[in-house]
Amino acid sequence: MQTLIENFSERIREAAARRTPLRLRGGGTKDFYGCSLEGELLETGPYRGVVDYEPSELVITARCGTPLAEVERTLDQGGQMLAFEPPHFGERATLGGCIAAGFSGPRRAYAGSARDYILGARLLDGRGQDLRFGGQVMNNVAGFDLSRLVTGSCGSLGLLLDLSLKVLPKPEKELTLSFECTDAQAIERMNQWAGRPLPLSASCYLQGRLHLRLSGAHSAVDAGVVKLGGEQVPDAGDFWRDLREQRLPGFGGTLWRLSVKSSAPPLGLPGSSVIEWGGALRWIATDAPAEQIHAAARNASGTAARFRGGARTEPPFLLTAAILELQRGLKATLDPDSILNPGRLHPQI
Amino acid sequence: MGKIESVTSPEHGHAHEQGPADPALRALLVERLAEVLDAAGLLCEPEELRPYECDGLSAYQCVPLVVALPANEEQVCKCLAVCHELGVPVVARGAGTGLSGGALPHAQGVTLGLSRLSRILEVDPLARTARVQPGVRNLAISEAVAPLGLYYAPDPSSQIACSIGGNIAENSGGVHCLKYGLTVHNVIRLRVATIRGEILELGSDGLDTPGYDLLALMIGSEGLLGVVTEITVRLLPKPECAQVVLAAFASVAEAGAAVAKVIGAGIIPAGLEMMDKLATAAVEQFVHAGYPLDAEAILLCESDGTTEEVAAEIAHVSEVMRASGATQIRTSRDDAERLRFWSGRKAAFPAVGRILPDYYCMDGTIPKRKLADVLMGIAALSRQFGLQCANVFHAGDGNLHPLIMFDANEADQAERAAQFGSRILELCIEAGGTITGEHGVGAEKIGEMCLQFGRGELETFLGVKRTFDAKGLLNPGKAVPTLHRCAEFGAMRVRRGQERFPDLPRF
Ligand SMILES: Cc1cc2nc3c(=O)[nH]c(=O)nc-3n(C[C@H](O)[C@H](O)[C@H](O)COP(=O)(O)OP(=O)(O)OC[C@H]3O[C@@H](n4cnc5c(N)ncnc54)[C@H](O)[C@@H]3O)c2cc1C
Numbered sequence: 001m002q003t004l005i006e007n008f009s010e011r012i013r014e015a016a017a018r019r020t021p022l023r024l025r026g027g028g029t030k031d032f033y034g035c036s037l038e039g040e041l042l043e044t045g046p047y048r049g050v051v052d053y054e055p056s057e058l059v060i061t062a063r064c065g066t067p068l069a070e071v072e073r074t075l076d077q078g079g080q081m082l083a084f085e086p087p088h089f090g091e092r093a094t095l096g097g098c099i100a101a102g103f104s105g106p107r108r109a110y111a112g113s114a115r116d117y118i119l120g121a122r123l124l125d126g127r128g129q130d131l132r133f134g135g136q137v138m139n140n141v142a143g144f145d146l147s148r149l150v151t152g153s154c155g156s157l158g159l160l161l162d163l164s165l166k167v168l169p170k171p172e173k174e175l176t177l178s179f180e181c182t183d184a185q186a187i188e189r190m191n192q193w194a195g196r197p198l199p200l201s202a203s204c205y206l207q208g209r210l211h212l213r214l215s216g217a218h219s220a221v222d223a224g225v226v227k228l229g230g231e232q233v234p235d236a237g238d239f240w241r242d243l244r245e246q247r248l249p250g251f252g253g254t255l256w257r258l259s260v261k262s263s264a265p266p267l268g269l270p271g272s273s274v275i276e277w278g279g280a281l282r283w284i285a286t287d288a289p290a291e292q293i294h295a296a297a298r299n300a301s302g303t304a305a306r307f308r309g310g311a312r313t314e315p316p317f318l319l320t321a322a323i324l325e326l327q328r329g330l331k332a333t334l335d336p337d338s339i340l341n342p343g344r345l346h347p348q349i
Numbered sequence: 350m351g352k353i354e355s356v357t358s359p360e361h362g363h364a365h366e367q368g369p370a371d372p373a374l375r376a377l378l379v380e381r382l383a384e385v386l387d388a389a390g391l392l393c394e395p396e397e398l399r400p401y402e403c404d405g406l407s408a409y410q411c412v413p414l415v416v417a418l419p420a421n422e423e424q425v426c427k428c429l430a431v432c433h434e435l436g437v438p439v440v441a442r443g444a445g446t447g448l449s450g451g452a453l454p455h456a457q458g459v460t461l462g463l464s465r466l467s468r469i470l471e472v473d474p475l476a477r478t479a480r481v482q483p484g485v486r487n488l489a490i491s492e493a494v495a496p497l498g499l500y501y502a503p504d505p506s507s508q509i510a511c512s513i514g515g516n517i518a519e520n521s522g523g524v525h526c527l528k529y530g531l532t533v534h535n536v537i538r539l540r541v542a543t544i545r546g547e548i549l550e551l552g553s554d555g556l557d558t559p560g561y562d563l564l565a566l567m568i569g570s571e572g573l574l575g576v577v578t579e580i581t582v583r584l585l586p587k588p589e590c591a592q593v594v595l596a597a598f599a600s601v602a603e604a605g606a607a608v609a610k611v612i613g614a615g616i617i618p619a620g621l622e623m624m625d626k627l628a629t630a631a632v633e634q635f636v637h638a639g640y641p642l643d644a645e646a647i648l649l650c651e652s653d654g655t656t657e658e659v660a661a662e663i664a665h666v667s668e669v670m671r672a673s674g675a676t677q678i679r680t681s682r683d684d685a686e687r688l689r690f691w692s693g694r695k696a697a698f699p700a701v702g703r704i705l706p707d708y709y710c711m712d713g714t715i716p717k718r719k720l721a722d723v724l725m726g727i728a729a730l731s732r733q734f735g736l737q738c739a740n741v742f743h744a745g746d747g748n749l750h751p752l753i754m755f756d757a758n759e760a761d762q763a764e765r766a767a768q769f770g771s772r773i774l775e776l777c778i779e780a781g782g783t784i785t786g787e788h789g790v791g792a793e794k795i796g797e798m799c800l801q802f803g804r805g806e807l808e809t810f811l812g813v814k815r816t817f818d819a820k821g822l823l824n825p826g827k828a829v830p831t832l833h834r835c836a837e838f839g840a841m842r843v844r845r846g847q848e849r850f851p852d853l854p855r856f
Contacts (some may be wrong), residue, residue, distance in 0.1 A: 056609035057716055057747075079615055106558065115562055116534050127806040137714040139531065139748040139786030141520050141569045142794075142801055144813050145830065148533070148565035157561075168613035193477045195499065197586045197655060219657030259555030263476040280556045301554035317559035322549055326816060327561050333812030346560065 001063070004047050008159055009128035011042055016126060016337040024155040024341055026065060027092025029099050034154050035312050036343035044096050044159065050074050051162055052136070059119060059136050061164040062123040064096025071095050077166055083111040083168040085202075087244045096160045102152025105244040106202035106213070109194070109262070109277035114151050117166045121147040123158035126335025134207070136164045151332070155341040156349060157334040171215035174201070176236030177228055179210045183266045184274065190278040191263045198224045204243055205275040206250055213240060246308075250274040250285060254309040256293050258282040260302030267296045283307075294318055315347055324348060361468070367456040367474075370414050378437055378459070385427035390465070392416040401460050404445045404452040408709075409792050413440065413454030418462045422542070422578040425461070430546030432459055438825050441517030441572040443483065446507045448710055449791025451518065451571050451827055458825075461576060469493050470579070477584040478537065478554065483514025483577045487521075489820035490582065492675060493555050499584040502529035506695045514577045520569030522693065522787040524620040525651075529585065531787070533568040536654065540579035541567060544818045549575065566813070571789050572824040573817055574817040579681075588653035592663050593690045596670040597644035597677040601625060605720035606644035606674035608744045611650065614669050616662060620651040621745035622694050625724070628701065628739035628752070629693070635700040638693030641677050648675075648744065649690055668707075697741045698752065705737075705754040709766045713777030714786035717747045726776045727751055732801065734769040736762065748786035749777070771797060790828045792847070798828075799835035 015022045023039030031037065048065035055078035062071055068088050075081050085105030086098045099121070104113040120134030127286040134140055134147035150157050181189070186205035190212075194200060199216035211233065212226045225232070233239065242248050246255075250272045258267065262279035271286025280302075284293065290306070297304035319327065327349050331338065345349070356364040382391055392398060394414050403410045414437070419425045432439045438458030445452050452827040454460045469490065473479070474497045479490055487508040491500040501619055504523035505511055511521070517539065522531045529535070538552035552564035595847035598604040604623055611618065624632070624647050629640040640647055648670070663680060670678055681687035693700075693816070701708045715723050724740060731738045739752045753769050755762040774784040774797045784790070784797040814821070830838070 006359075032387050054716075054718060056613040057718065058612060059716075102562075112530065112534055113557060115565055116530065125805070125809070131803075131805045131809060133806065133809075135781070136784050137716060137748075137782050137786070138746040139522050139526070139714045139743065139791055141787060142783045142785050142798065143790075143806065144574075144810050145520075145533070145565050145569050146809065146813075148562055151562065151565075152557075153561055169617065172615075188475075191477075195474065195477050195497075195586050197589050199654075199658075217654075217658045217661050219661050220655050223655050259553065259557050259559075261476055261554035262556075263473070277385040277556060303553055303555060303558050305559040319560055320546060320550075322543075323551075323560065323563065326549075326563060329816030330561055330566075330813065331810060333816055349560075 001047065005124070005161060007128065008042065008047070009124050009130065012124055012126065012128040012159065012339070015040070015339045016128070019337055019339065021342050024159055026094030026097035027067070027090060029088065029090030029093045029137065030097055032308050033101060033193045034344040035316060035347050038343065039341065042159070044094065044105050047161065053078065055080055057136070058167055059164055060167050061162055062095050063162055064094060064160045068093040068095055068098050076170070079170055080167045081170050082117070082165065084108055084117055085244060086114060087246070089245060095163055099160060099163050100153065100155045101153050106204065106240050106276060109203070110201050110278055111168070115148045118147050118151050118163065119166055120160040120164040121150055121160055123150060123160050125158045126337055126340050131158070133329060134164065138166060154345040156331060156345050158197065158340065171201070173216045173218045173221045175221050175225060176233040176234050176239065177212045177214070177230035179230045180208060181210055183273070187263065187265065187279045193228065194262070194278045198227065202240055203276065203278050206248060211236070211239065221303050248274070251283060253285045254287060255307045256282060256284045256286060256304055257298070257307040258293070258297045258302060258304045260297060260300035264300035264302070267300060269293060269296050290314065307318060313347065317346070319346070370457045374435065374437070375414055379415060380433055381431045381435070382428060382459070385697035386417060387420060387856055390418045390420060390424065392418065401442065401445070401454060404442070404447040404450060406448050406450045406791070406793055409450040409453045411454045411456050412420065413460040414457055416462055418458045418465050420465050422466070422540070422548070425466070425576055425578050426542050426546040426548065428459065428461060429542050430543055432822060433544050433546065433820070436820060436822065438822050439576070440824050441514070441518070441576045443512030443518070444486070444510050446511040447515060447519065447791060448712065448788040449785065449793040451789050451791035451824070453792045454824065457797040463512065466578065474496070476500070477556070478581050479584055480579065480581045481513055482579060483512060483517070485513050487511050487513055487516055494584055495587070498587050498691070502535055502585050503532050503584050506698070513580050513582070515659070516631070517568055517577050517580060518570065518572050519787065519789045520801070522743070522746070522748070524622055524691070524743065527621060527743070528617050528619045533565055535583050536564070536568060537566055537583055538579060538581035539564060539577055541575035542578050543575050544822050548578070553583070554581065571791065571828040573814055573828050574823065589655045590659050591651055591687060592659050593681045593687045594650045594663060594666050594670065595640070595679045595690050596648045596650070596675040597678055598646045598648070598674065599643045599644070601646045601724050603674045604648055607648060607670055607675065609717055610669050610673050611666060612745065613739070614665065616665060618650045618666065618745060619653040619800055620649065622649045623647070623699065623742040623744040624694060625740040627737060628741050631704050631739055632693040632697055632700040635703055636692050636696050638689055640693055644676060649694055668729050675797055679692050694741065700753060701739050701752045707757045707763070707766070708757050709753040709755065709770050711751045711753065711770045711773050712748070712786050712788040713774050713782055713784055714746065714748045715777050715780040715782035716746070719780040719782070720747070722747070723776050723780050727773055730769055730772050731851065734765045736765055738769070742784070746786070747782065775800060794828055795827065795830045795834060796838040798830050799838050804832065807835065
């Protein structure tokens, strides 16, 4: 494996010397995401395998090319899981791609996001330097939190090598309830219920129905069902998986992702919408102009980003001049020659 | 706590690098700050400055040039702009409870106290958020939202005093962070004033924002990247009930193994804390928490949730503890008893301080499986340095707090305590852990940063710092060492003959 790292490092140094961009790629399942895909391909797949996993430490360390499915299988054998429930978007998804994209799934509003669970990252920066940030322990405040910063950076700050993540035990029991209601009622209820001590672990409103998942000890889930009412959905595992993988209706066409205040009323944008994360995530499939979507997000105290489809050369999200300058400064710190996935996250970064 | 002389030693190189202040510059600074602050907002007299000379790590002391106490965000920005223009260092300060000298003043700098920004600006019961100013005390948030059945989860033991701004800067944790996370997991939005006096909005009222995660980068950055002026925290519903199991063990190793078994059994307790015999003895004299004094170690394991859930989990925990060889198991019968069990743990630091006049609280994290080894290592160091050390431990997270006891009036004890502490941090690094779990690097652990990180990482940190603060005016000399400082630190260690990583590169 050390030889592989040296090869990666050599390629990065060479690319930096020639100032020719590299395109880092795990399984390629997220090629749809972000802007520019330019650059010579550097495949991370061969650098794979779980490095360390001890269930009682609640930590797994694996190499970037490890298939996400393999990570999940390993955890499953220890009765544990990735609590942020990442989407795969294809069988070839790797752990490196998962963290570089920084996506989180249905459990996010209740258990936390990818960046909440990252503990440490070993990476090669744009000079090919082998750097280690964070570690394999939970409480760790030595140095700036670079492992969280690289989560969601779309490979633009470094080639992620080894990643350490906090993991959690799988719940004893999971059960899904469904309610017929309007979108406004669903938002109201999701927020009200999240303010009560109920074992919620996912929520979704689509096609006139609110779905709620309860997870935890048998006793807690059973007590929750009594308090909430609604109809029980049999075999709901598939529903949440299909939602996570965007295989349900409502995710077609140009897809926008709006991250807003959870209690914000329905956004009133044209097109179809799916609501997740207790109201804090609104997916909108629409051909409406970008300005209209950004304005709606702003009104709801949040932000919008183009997620899938649309014009890939356009900036997918808005940044103020000051924030853009800082982001470019961070990029220049880790990748001074701008050769790691330049323009993938945003045309100007 | 007594002085460890470190302020002037090359080891920490602080005051000696800062030199005497330029009187003309000071006069100009005072004049310019007086234009932007109200009368109560500017302290210049020696007796006014004295209370600001240290934070919770009182071994490190330094009187600031002046103290500015802005009354609002606008004044914060204006103060920063003045300092930026004049090239004057700025040290932000919350409540001054930090334990790593993070808010230690700079001899030629302004201490920017945020205690007057102490308003809770907005509570949104439906979205479960609170928007607060940085000087608000941690506990004040939970108290304000308690009538809504909500609370703010991170609960450092200092929560009655420490400020939320300080919590952001340190990414503070508490006894409940195993289940509910650290500060970074419970904050969604910040307003931050840059050194140029401009406001940045990081995060949003949603759960994430596109682009690099500057919110996460800002949290735990120890006042080096900006001054936090407003915080939006997430609030959680208060659990229906909570109960604690107190289990006693005949050895620290067995208690450590029990921790692994509880977690291995799929339980994430709301809190899981360990105290060794020296710590329980110190505490019992003082708070009468009812701890068994013959045990080598005790565990406190809290379960919270619905009544049904807690009953089931407590039964499960007790069973695991018994199977792990606990010599005694007690379960809190009511909330009063639960709080009494915790009172000892929460008062551990001051209690230890009653045995000997001074104590030095260390903070490192290790993988839990290394616990017994590291504690044995600490016991050996304790004999070597001739100083007692009590251990309290966020066992679920692997975060150790060894409390080194000493008497600063006795010859060289303070210096021995400092060396002992440094050696404990080395043990943590060797065990695959880190030199600070939650108290931060501050001025205290700047040398140990050179052991944990190599040149490449440190250069990256310095690059991040330059991106936000090109002139290096925000809290200089803290958190991230210069490469020059690391070279000095290395040389000092060689002189002391404790070169333990001869193969590490020296800068
Ligand atoms: C008895 C005791 C128990 C403790 N228990 C715990 C514990 O359980 N867990 C834990 O994590 N910590 C604990 N601490 C440490 C300390 O309370 C925390 O680090 C706390 O977050 C510091 O808050 P403060 O307001 O006192 O900050 P200060 O000490 O004033 O400052 C700390 C750092 O934050 C910076 N800062 C302060 N305000 C701002 C701002 N608005 N913007 C930018 N930077 C700022 C300062 O420059 C400094 O670097 C304990 C301390 C004591 C004395």
